[in-house]
Amino acid sequence: xxxxxxxxLLALETSSxxxxxxxxxxxxxxxxEALAGQTHSEQLLPMVEELLGEAGVSLAALHAIAFGxxxxxxxxxxxxxxVAQGLAFAAxxxxxxxxxxxxxxxxxxxxxxxxxxxxxxxxxxFAAYRRxxxxxxxxxxxxxxxxGAAPMVEGDGWTGVGSGFAVHGAVLAARYQGRLRARRPDxxxxxxxxAVLAARxxxxxxxxxPEQAVPLYLRDRVALTVDERESLRRATDAAGTS
Numbered sequence: 001x002x003x004x005x006x007x008x009l010l011a012l013e014t015s016s017x018x019x020x021x022x023x024x025x026x027x028x029x030x031x032x033e034a035l036a037g038q039t040h041s042e043q044l045l046p047m048v049e050e051l052l053g054e055a056g057v058s059l060a061a062l063h064a065i066a067f068g069x070x071x072x073x074x075x076x077x078x079x080x081x082x083v084a085q086g087l088a089f090a091a092x093x094x095x096x097x098x099x100x101x102x103x104x105x106x107x108x109x110x111x112x113x114x115x116x117x118x119x120x121x122x123x124x125x126f127a128a129y130r131r132x133x134x135x136x137x138x139x140x141x142x143x144x145x146x147x148g149a150a151p152m153v154e155g156d157g158w159t160g161v162g163s164g165f166a167v168h169g170a171v172l173a174a175r176y177q178g179r180l181r182a183r184r185p186d187x188x189x190x191x192x193x194x195a196v197l198a199a200r201x202x203x204x205x206x207x208x209x210p211e212q213a214v215p216l217y218l219r220d221r222v223a224l225t226v227d228e229r230e231s232l233r234r235a236t237d238a239a240g241t242s
Contacts, residue, residue, distance in 0.1 A: 007063045007202055010048065010087070011195035014040040014080040015072025015100040016117070016163070021047040022191035023055055024199045030055055031192045040079045048087075059091045064207055066096040066198030068103055068189050070216040071125040071142060072117060077215035085210040094207035096198040099216055100189035101127040101142050101162075107193045108161040108184055114153060116164025116172065117189075119144055124164040125218060126150050134200070144218040147171040157181045163188065 009024040019036035021044060022029055032047040052059065067084040070077045088095050105113040110131075117125040124147055128140040140151045147168035152175075159182045165172055166185035173180065201207070 007199055008057060008061060009064050009066050009096065009195060009198050009202060010051070010059075010062055011066040011068075011098075011191040011198055012044060012048075012080045012084055013068035013100070013103065013189050013191040013194050014044060014076040015068050015070050016076065016188050017073075018188050018190065019043045019047070020191035021051055022195040023051045023057070024195040025055055025057070027199075029192055029195050031190070031195070033190060033192075038075075040076055044079065044083055048083075059087060059093075062091065062093060064088075064094050064096050064198070064202050065091075065210075066098060066194055066202075067213070068100045068191070068194045069097040069214070070100050071119070071144070071218045072100050072189070074217070077217070081213060081215045085213060088210040088213075093210075095210050095213035096201050096207055097213055097216075098194045098197045098201065099127070099142055101125060102129060102136060102138075102197060103189040103193040104162045104187060105129040105131075105136060106197055107187050107190060108159045110159030110161070110182065112153070112155070112158045112181075114150075114158050114160045114172075114176065114180075116147075116150070116160065116162045116168070118163040118167040119219065122146060123219075124150060124168065126164070128153050128158075142216065142218060148175065150175055152176075153179060155179065159184060161185075161187045 011022045019040045020033035022031035065088045067080040101115040104115040127142040
């Protein structure tokens with residue numbers, strides 16, 4: 001397998017309200033990013049075309065297509081996955097998947113990271129990672145949970161990152177009291193970090209044929225009943241005051 005610093009990859013990330021694309025070129029990263037709201041499908045391919053044009057690289061010259069596989073917005077995940085599959089099929093390339101929570105950890109600047117994305121409906125997408133050299137070890141696998149029930153981590157010096165800390169900061173701060181070194185609620189998953197992580201995975205041979213690359217869905221429905229929402233609100237409030 002080609003070494004990470006000798007590879008060329010395109011990375012896509014649309015799991016949140018941000019839309020981004022990046023090119024990994026022999027260790028250098030070019031990227032584009034915009035706060036897209038609901039316009040990911042309109043902005044993503046133009047970003048890709050701009051990057052390829054700026055680098056003077058054709059799609060066929062790449063080694064793989066990577067995308068942030070989630071968890072995150074259902075629509076956003078489908079867009080990134082669909083575009084990655086389409087481009088990979090067209091160019092005969094493999095696909096590399098990178099979880100959005102791991103991309104958050106990479107962007108955090110921390111060595112021990114609690115990645116939390118707001119999942120709406122009073123819930124979080126959660127994972128915890130520890131850096132070991134240039135690699136990340138997963139301490140807690142990605143999961144969907146209520147803020148007050150987020151898994152506990154051992155020791156201190158943890159960095160809390162992601163929109164989950166923006167929306168549920170008080171509950172999470174109480175839960176991880178004495179364990180957090182810093183909180184970075186403004187950080188979001190980005191194609192830049194997906195590209196960096198995907199290059200490492202590509203070098204290890206962790207690639208998939210396009211048809212096997214799928215988003216990481218952690219929720220099987222997107223709406224709660226009125227009674228469920230009220231029950232969840234009471235449970236969250238109780239967790240925040242315990």
